[in-house]
Amino acid sequence: MKKIIITSNTSWxxxxxRKNTILALLNSGYxxxxxxxxxxxxxxxxxxxxxxxxxxxxxxxxxxxxxxxxFIKFIGIYLVLRPDVVLNFTPKNNIYSTLSAKLVGAxxxxxxxxxxxxxINENITAKLARFLYKVSQPKAHKIFFQNxxxxxxxxxxxxxPMDITDRVPGxxxxxxxxxxxxxxxxxxxxFLLIARMLYDKGIGHYVEAARExxxxxxxxxxxxxxxxxxxxxxxxxxKQDMQCWVDEGIxxxxxxxxxxxxxxxxxxxxxxxxxYREGVPKSLLEACAMGKPIVTTDNVGCRETVDDGNxxxxxxxxxxxxxxxxxxxxxxxxxxxxxxxxLKSREKVEQEFDEKxxxxxxxxxxxxxxx
Numbered sequence: 394m395k396k397i398i399i400t401s402n403t404s405w406x407x408x409x410x411r412k413n414t415i416l417a418l419l420n421s422g423y424x425x426x427x428x429x430x431x432x433x434x435x436x437x438x439x440x441x442x443x444x445x446x447x448x449x450x451x452x453x454x455x456x457x458x459x460x461x462x463x464f465i466k467f468i469g470i471y472l473v474l475r476p477d478v479v480l481n482f483t484p485k486n487n488i489y490s491t492l493s494a495k496l497v498g499a500x501x502x503x504x505x506x507x508x509x510x511x512x513i514n515e516n517i518t519a520k521l522a523r524f525l526y527k528v529s530q531p532k533a534h535k536i537f538f539q540n541x542x543x544x545x546x547x548x549x550x551x552x553x554p555m556d557i558t559d560r561v562p563g564x565x566x567x568x569x570x571x572x573x574x575x576x577x578x579x580x581x582x583x584f585l586l587i588a589r590m591l592y593d594k595g596i597g598h599y600v601e602a603a604r605e606x607x608x609x610x611x612x613x614x615x616x617x618x619x620x621x622x623x624x625x626x627x628x629x630x631x632k633q634d635m636q637c638w639v640d641e642g643i644x645x646x647x648x649x650x651x652x653x654x655x656x657x658x659x660x661x662x663x664x665x666x667x668x669y670r671e672g673v674p675k676s677l678l679e680a681c682a683m684g685k686p687i688v689t690t691d692n693v694g695c696r697e698t699v700d701d702g703n704x705x706x707x708x709x710x711x712x713x714x715x716x717x718x719x720x721x722x723x724x725x726x727x728x729x730x731x732x733x734x735x736l737k738s739r740e741k742v743e744q745e746f747d748e749k750x751x752x753x754x755x756x757x758x759x760x761x762x763x764x
Contacts, residue, residue: 404434467493500534500762506672539672563673565748571682574658583660587676590630595666668710681742684735704737
């Protein structure tokens with residue numbers, strides 16, 4: 394039985410973003426081992442039928458000593474497990490797991506799910522990251538990109554041969570789990586932002602827009618936030634800031650949820666004013682699948698989900714004023730107009746972002762790697 398390893402910087406990611414990929418691999422007769430830091434989702438991966446191997450990964454850190462230890466641990470794990478193919482997700486896994494797999498004769502299939510701030514900034518960290526990509530990515534069997542702009546940057550910086558690259562529509566949306574759900578027509582327009590609580594995701598702009606629009610419309614609008622308070626990330630929203638916003642009555646913070654479809658179903662519009670280099674945001678795809686209009690930035694990855702004026706609105710990155718304007722337009726639509734926009738979101742995700750498209754590409758890539 395061929396052994397497939399699937400890696401990420403959290404077990405949470407593998408379970409929430411790649412569950413159906415793991416099931417498809419298992420159903421195809423492969424032995425699947427998840428390699429990621431242990432968290433409360435690790436046992437859920439085992440419940441799916443995968444095996445689990447813990448590894449320490451300093452997710453947001455830039456300490457070269459810690460990253461060196463991660464590299465050595467990957468080598469040690471692969472020397473024991475002897476995988477045939479390794480599927481990598483998240484940046485450090487794409488780099489250090491690929492190099493380790495190459496050393497033990499395994500083929501890697503990588504997913505570049507957005508480049509974050511690495512290619513925006515011109516500092517020593519950005520240059521080091523590009524160097525590490527340039528060293529590691531040519532050793533991959535296949536590299537999947539979630540948008541063409543990231544793929545073009547890899548070509549510009551000569552980080553990988555273009556003939557091993559391909560495009561997938563983000564991580565896709567599970568169209569059976571995320572089905573059309575109409576919000577209540579009760580006179581209140583509800584907005585939701587789902588993301589890690591990072592300022593790079595536009596959280597600050599969302600809060601300022603909420604403050605302005607709450608003062609204008611009062612109880613007729615509501616702004617919700619859902620996602621991890623990532624306190625170890627330099628761009629993270631602090632718990633104190635979040636509590637201040639909640640106490641002020643600007644936003645409702647919902648914490649985290651394993652049933653995000655319940656929260657998406659209750660709102661009228663999904664918002665993500667990110668200026669981070671996204672892949673294609675999963676939260677926006679899932680909202681589209683549930684028939685919700687979208688307000689997001691005309692930014693890498695985000696713009697993939699919106700046909701401006703058709704299923705939502707695009708706003709300028711880092712512009713609170715433009716975000717306020719687009720949210721105001723959404724508020725002033727009728728309930729039926731928002732529902733109509735949402736139906737166009739569903740049509741878009743069915744045509745372009747069905748998760749089955751992604752899974753089929755992975756199964757084809759695995760078969761190719763094994764030949």
